[in-house]
Amino acid sequence: MQALKKVEIILSAPELPKLQRLVEKLGLNYTVFHHATGRGDRGIRADDDLTGVFTNICLLTACKAEQLPALVEVVRPLLKKTGGLCLVSDVLSVIH
Amino acid sequence: MQALKKVEIILSAPELPKLQRLVEKLGLNYTVFHHATGRGDRGIRADDDLTGVFTNICLLTACKAEQLPALVEVVRPLLKKTGGLCLVSDVLSVIH
C-alpha cells in the first residue's frame, strides 16, 4: 500500500468543467460525485435541477504528498470565488 | 490549513429532514449525497425509488473538534432508531 493524500473538493456544479481542466493539467486522476446538496455560508444549495446552478459536486483525488501544494494553489481561488470546501487527509492506496 | 473533524453520517433517506434540522441548529455547514444504497444489520437498502423508504443518504460535515461532542450527541439517537453509520476522522481544510 502506498501513502497518499486524499483531497475532497466540494464546489458548485457550474465550476466543475473549470476544476476538471485544472486538475487534469496537474496530471491527476480523479472521481466526481454529482448532485450533492448542502448548506454553507452562502446559503442552502438544493437540487432544484432547473438551472443546475444550485447543485454541488464533490471531486475526489488521491495524489502524492508532493503534488498537494500545486493542487491547493489552483483550488483556493475557485473556493474564494464561489465558495465550497477542500479537505485533505492521509490515506493508504492499495497497489494493483 | 485548519485542522477539523470530518463527520460522515449514513442514514435512511426519510430521516434527512430531521438530521438537517439538528445539524443546522448546531450551526454547522454540511453537504449531502443522495441515492446511496447499502447493506447493514437491518438488511439490504436498494434504490427501488417508489417510496424512497429504502434509500440511504450520506451527510458530510467538517467541524471543529469542540463541536464534535454535541454533534455525536444528536446523531446517536437517530442511529439507534433506524440504523446507519457515523464515522469521524481528522482532516485539514484549505483556508480561503
Add this chain to the structure above:
Amino acid sequence: MQALKKVEIILSAPELPKLQRLVEKLGLNYTVFHHATGRGDRGIRADDDLTGVFTNICLLTACKAEQLPALVEVVRPLLKKTGGLCLVSDVLSVIH
C-alpha cells in the same frame, strides 16, 4: 467510539454485483454511491448512461483492522482487471 478502517473502493459500475458478492461473503456491511464519473489511467469515464459501461461506483465499508487484509485480497484482482482505486484510512465510528 470504535476505531475502524474506512475502505473506499472505486470501480466501474458493471463490476458492482461481483464486488458486492465478495464483500458480503466477508460479512461486511457497506454503502454504495452511484453514477460517479472520473478520469484514470484508462481514460475518462463519463456518465453517458446508455450502456452504463463508463460509469464508476464508490463502495464504502467501515471494517475492523483485522478484516482489512482479506478485503484487500479480494479487491486487488478486480482493480487489476478493470482499473479503479482502493483507499484505506483510519476512522472512529460512533457506537449506537
Add this chain to the structure above:
Amino acid sequence: MNFDQLLTNFLSPPILFFLLGLLATLVKSDLELPAPLPKILSLYLLLAIGFKGGVELAHSGLTLQIALTLGVAMIAAVVVPVYTYFVLRLKLDSANAAAIAATYGSISAVTFITAAAFLDATKVPYSGHMVAAMALMESPAIVVGVVLARLAAKRSATPGTDSADAEPVDWGHIGRDAFLNGSVFLLVGSLIVGALTGNRPGAVALVPFTNELFTGVLALFLLDMGIIAARRLGDLRRAGVFLTCFAIIVPLLNAALGLLGAWLLGLSHGDGLLFVILCASASYIAVPAAMRLAIPEANPSLYVTMSLALTFPFNILIGIPLYGAAVAAVFGP
C-alpha cells in the same frame, strides 16, 4: 369466475407486462427501469386518474348517492385498519402490527387503475366519483395506525424509561404525513383541478396527455412493479407463514366487506368492483413512506414486502377477475 374473464385479464398488455417484469427478475435479467422513472410514472398515473375523475365529477355533480358512497368508503378506511391491527397483534409487536394494519387499511391506486382498465376492456361502465372515494380512503388508515401504535406504547411504558415519553406525539406532523403526503396531495389536487375545469373548453387540451397515454404508462409501470415485486419475494421468508397467509386472506376478507358495502349502497356493477378493489388493496407507496417516519420502530421489509410482493400481484392477477365474478354473482349480470 368464468375462464373468459380470467383470460381477458391475463391477455391485456398491462398484465402481461407485469408478468414480464416478474419473469425478468426470476430469470435474472438485468432489465430495470432506471430511477426516478418509476416515481415519475406513478406521479403521472395519480395526476391522470385524479384529473379524469374530477372531470367526470364536474359532469355528474355531487348527488346524495355519491355522498353516501364517500361516507361508507371513509368508514371502511377506519374499520379495516382497526380490525386487522387486533388480528396482527396475535403474533406481532404493536409497532409492526400498526404499520401493517395501516398498509392494508389504505388503498393502492395502481390496483384501482388496473381494475378500471379491466372494466374498460370488458365494457362495463363505472363512475368518476369512485376516484374521489379512493382519495378519501388513502389517509385515514395512516392516522389510525399511528394512534394504535401510540396507545400501545403508552400502555407499555413504565415511568423512568425513555422509550415512549422521550418524543411527544407530533400530531401536526402525523396529520401532514397522512393528508398531505405527495401521493394523496397530487391525487386530490388533480381531482379538484379536473372538477373545476371539467365543464370548460380548456380541459380538452389535457385529454391526449391524461387519457391516451394512460394505458401505455400503466403497462410500463406494471413492468417495473413486476420487477420490484419479484425482487422482494426473497424477503418473504422473513415474513413467515402467518404474514404470508395474512397477505392473501385479509384482502379476501376486505373484498367481502367491500362487497357487502357495495350491495348496501346499491352501487352499479362497475362501481361495485371498484369499491371492492379499494377495500381489498393495500398501499405500497403512500403508507410505507408515512410509516417509515411515524413508526420507525416497525420493519419496512415486512409491510412493504407483504403489500408489494404478495397482495399487489394477487389482486392484479387473480383478485380483479375473482371479485368481478363475485360482483356479477351478487348484483346480477
Add this chain to the structure above:
Amino acid sequence: MNFDQLLTNFLSPPILFFLLGLLATLVKSDLELPAPLPKILSLYLLLAIGFKGGVELAHSGLTLQIALTLGVAMIAAVVVPVYTYFVLRLKLDSANAAAIAATYGSISAVTFITAAAFLDATKVPYSGHMVAAMALMESPAIVVGVVLARLAAKRSATPGTDSADAEPVDWGHIGRDAFLNGSVFLLVGSLIVGALTGNRPGAVALVPFTNELFTGVLALFLLDMGIIAARRLGDLRRAGVFLTCFAIIVPLLNAALGLLGAWLLGLSHGDGLLFVILCASASYIAVPAAMRLAIPEANPSLYVTMSLALTFPFNILIGIPLYGAAVAAVFGP
C-alpha cells in the same frame, strides 16, 4: 381587464396546477417532481415550441413585417437590460445589478408558452414567427449584462489589485454561454428543423409528440414551477423591499414598452400579447445558468429568486390577462 378573462386564465388546468404546486409547498406537503424530470419537461417544451414555430414559419415564409418584428425584438432585448442596470445600480453593486439586468432583459419561454395557451383558450390567433422573436430575445441580454459588469469592474480596478485584471475577459466563452447554451441552442435548433421540414410529409409524424402532449407537459411543468417558486419565497427577505418592488414594477414597465413596440409594428392582437409578454418576462433558466459562470460574484439567490418567485408567478397569474386587456384596449377588440 375584464373578470371573465381573469377567470379563463385561472380556470385553465396549467394555471391551476401551478397554484397546486404553490399550495403544496405552502402546506408543507412533500410532493415534488424528482430530478431530472423538471429539466426533461423544460427541454421538451423548448423542442416542441421551437418545432411548432418553425413549421408555421415554413408555411408563412419570411415577410418584411416578420423581419421588422424580429428587429424590434432584438432592440428591446438590448435596451431593457441597459436601462434596468442603471436603475439597479441605485442600490446594488455592479455584479448583482448586471446579473439581474440580464435576467430581466431576457425572456421566459414558459411564460410565453402559457400566454400562447391563454390565446388558444380565448381563440385569439397568433403567428409562428413570434417563437423566432423569442429565440432572438433570449441571448442579447446575457452579453449586455457581462459587458456592463466588466466595464464597471475595469473602472473600479486600481493597479496592483488582482480582482479585475487577474482573469482576462474570455469573450469566446461568454458568446458561447449566450448563444449556445442548451436552452437557446435547442429552441433555435428545433425552430430550424421545423422550418426545414414544415412543408414535407415527414413533419406530420412528430405532431402527436410536439402538439398533443404539449398542454399536459406544460401543466406538469407548472406544477413543479409552483413548488419551486414557493420554496424560494423565503429568500425574498434577503432580497429586500427594493428588489421585491423591482420584480413587479419592472415587468409592468417592460410590458408597457412592449405594448408600444407592438403598436408601432402594427402587430395583430395575439402577436401583440406575445410580444408584450416577451418584454415583461424574465429568464430563470438560461440566464441564471450563464450568469453563474460569467458573473460568479453576483448572488444567484437574488436573481433566481426575483425571477422565479415573483416575476414568473406575477406574469402567469395576473400579467397575462392584464396585458391581454391592455392589448385589447389599445388595439381594439
Add this chain to the structure above:
Amino acid sequence: MNFDQLLTNFLSPPILFFLLGLLATLVKSDLELPAPLPKILSLYLLLAIGFKGGVELAHSGLTLQIALTLGVAMIAAVVVPVYTYFVLRLKLDSANAAAIAATYGSISAVTFITAAAFLDATKVPYSGHMVAAMALMESPAIVVGVVLARLAAKRSATPGTDSADAEPVDWGHIGRDAFLNGSVFLLVGSLIVGALTGNRPGAVALVPFTNELFTGVLALFLLDMGIIAARRLGDLRRAGVFLTCFAIIVPLLNAALGLLGAWLLGLSHGDGLLFVILCASASYIAVPAAMRLAIPEANPSLYVTMSLALTFPFNILIGIPLYGAAVAAVFGP
C-alpha cells in the same frame, strides 16, 4: 442512390435532430439530455418496436417464408462475427478482436427503427416479423465473441500462469448476458406481448403510446445520440486508421451480404432494406454492456467508439438511402 432519397432522409425531423446533436457538441454547446433520459428513451423504443412487431405478427401468423427469414437472420448473426474476428486479428489482440467482432455481428435497434421511419416516409411497406429477425440477431454474436476470446486465451495460456485458467468460463452467466440482458429481454418480451394481444381489443389502448409518440421519441433519442457520438469522435485517434476504416468498410461488406441474403430469400423491397440494415448495423448498447463483463480485458473505448461515433452516423446518414438504392437496383423498383 438518387439525390431525392438522400434528401428525404436528411430532411426528416429525426435525422435533423441527430445532426443538431452532433452540431451541439461540435460548437461546444452545453446541451445535453440529463441521465437517465437517454436510457428511458431507449427502453421506450425497444418496447414500442417490439410491441408493434408482435401485433403485426399476430395478424400475419408464422409462415414458411417468415421462418426461413428468421433462420437466415440467425445464420448471418453467427457468420458475421466469425469472419470479422479473423479480419481484426490481423491487427489486434484476441480480446479486442472478439469484442469488436461481437459488436459488428449484433445489430442496432435504433438504426433499424430509423430505416423503418425512412420506409414510412417513402411509403414502402415492410413486415412486422422483421422485428423478430432483429430480436434473433441481437444475441448470437455475443456468444460467438466470448467463445472466440476464450479459445484464443486457452491456446495462448502456458501452464503455471494464472491468466486463462484462474477464472473458469461461466457459461450460464455468459448465456444470461447474451439472451437475457435488459435490451434483448424487453424487445423479445414486448414482441411476445404484442403477439399474444394483437388480435384482442385491449391492444388498441396501447396504440397512442407505442405508435403516435414513436417518431417524437426517436427524434429526441437521436438528438442525444448525436451529442454522444460527437463526444466520442475525439477517441477516434486512439482507434487508429485500421479500425476507422473497419468501421465504415465492414458495414458495407455486411450490407452486401445482407443484400445477397435478402435476394435469396426473395424478400419484399421494404423487408430487404431492413434485413440489409440489420446486417450492416453494429450494437452500441447491448453488446458493449455484455462485453464489459464477459471480456473485461477488451478496451470499451475502442468498440463503443467505433460503433457509436462512426458506424451509427454512417448508417443513419448515408447507409440507409444508399442501401435503399442498392435494394431498389437489385430487386427492381
